[in-house]
Amino acid sequence: MYGRLGQNLAAGSRSIKAHGLRSSRAGVAGPARRGHELAVSRAPAMDSCQNRVVVSSGLRPRAIRAVVAGTVQGVGFRDAIRRRAEGLDVLGWVRNAGDGSVAVHAEGPPAAIEALIDFLHRGPAGAAVEEVSVDDVPIEGHEQFAVRGVSAGVFVVQQHAASTRHFDLRLELGGAMRSWAVPKGPSLDPSAKRLAIQVADHAIDHNAFEGPTEHGGVVVWDRGHYEQGGRVAWPAALERGHAVFVLHGEKLGGGFVLQRTRPGPPSQWLLLKRRDDEARPGSDIVAEQPASVLSGRTLDELLREGR
């Protein structure tokens, strides 16, 4: 990736600004030192936007948040950006925003970020870009370039009376339902840390099961689809013990985290609600909304009726 940058070195016009940059980063090791040469070589660009060149110079990674406005949704923009980012070794995410724009977080080598910004101004065929705003932001350490806001599959929360009562949270992944037994159930209160014990994967067709069992019963307490989030791609995020996801259920919504606290088996995790618009501090949703989303029955009613 550094070969591209070398081409710029031929341009070489020095400036006071570039020398100032050199001294301000004197303590930076290795690759960033090469970047000083780049800063000098790109000096002509500073006539148009000094700040941008200072930030983008050097091989130290650059991170941006960009908003692309215009006719940019429904034209394959997100996939086009993802492919371009992957070709440039740029990491981060892209999502469609509620106002019709496309939002991008991108981090990587400065020249690659510049190339991605150039692409944002054009977009794929069918897009009509009207405006691109770019802000430099701190590096977040992404390990993938993800399309955000798209379903990764279904989720279900079943309330289960067996030897103990608990809730089973299941997320579709790789053709099965990854499952955690959550004794107290999920919460929309970000301060509630709910113990979640990973249990065996279940078949997807078990998601709709509701009814009595030999020693108790099951109701479908919530269901919907979910998005994968975080800086690390799934399933690696789960394997490493920190998985961020967004639920779109009938009762549960917004961001959650599963954080492993003890290796298994069975591994122990905490299920946490992230602080977002769908957080409900102080609430207890399993008490407030006990009924099945399939039948309207509570687990108690099902156990009494025995069917």
Ligand code: MN
């Ligand atoms: Mn269970």
